[in-house]
Amino acid sequence: MTHSINRSKHRKQQGALSVEAMMVIGGVLVALMFIMTKIPVIMYKINVSKFTSQAAEIVQETQGRPNLSTLTIPKLCERNALSDTICGEAKNGIGTNPFGGNWELKGNTSSPALIDITATLPNDTDHLLDLADLMAPTTRAGCIEADGCSTIKTTSSSIVMTY
Template identity: 40%
Template sequence: IAVGFVALAIVFIFAQVPKLQYQWNKVQFQSQVSEIVQATVAWKKSRPNFDAVSLNKVCLDGELSHSICGTANDGKATNPFGGDWSVTVNTGSKGLFDVKATLPSDAGRVVSLSNTMSAATRGNCIEATG
């Protein structure tokens, strides 16, 4: 009976691993976004806007950690979901910038992660769209 309970507990724990892994990746993702935003603002220095900003330039400025920049300072395959980071000037206003991420290893969770991040957007979105 004891072996049965131990086996059942092990099966339950292994069943929870994907959910726990996603939650951990989500926390790391949010932390990395915050770090990218802070480093990008620091990159601006006394420039009048974010024209020509890129993740590579922010990485080369030294404000961003190696775990986000990667070996080539391009943010490729460095987010917790195995995807890429990018920073670009906003198309509507050069005074703003966009942080983008890809999620190749967990594409089914794009909506969930988008809704998690929507409140952190400049527009304080209630819910992600598209």
């Protein structure tokens, strides 16, 4: 008789979740939703870190070169002076910055001893001014912020930094 009661009880519980299991699943779902809301912020911070690192690498590879007016990203890529993450498969810096934009390097028109690095940000123009403020202290003038800085300029989708 005891055996048939256990079997009957076991059949009733099949397919049903216990209250504890439902609470665990609910907690996991809430945690996942919280994490999902933080992903854009985390990705932006990662992209900023990559962006500043790539810009620094380009600047570093131009140091000590006698003729800055003729340097370009493709020229530095041909010489294997820049990483593949900057050069890209086409070795031209197109579409290789972390914000989906291009890197461009050219001599500064005001001074042959300076270079201008242009970064386009077609996929993240909302953060353009924030990124310009972050990069301003790294430019030639070492400004506190981009506003009023002579060595950093912004357009609607790009930042031009002078080093």
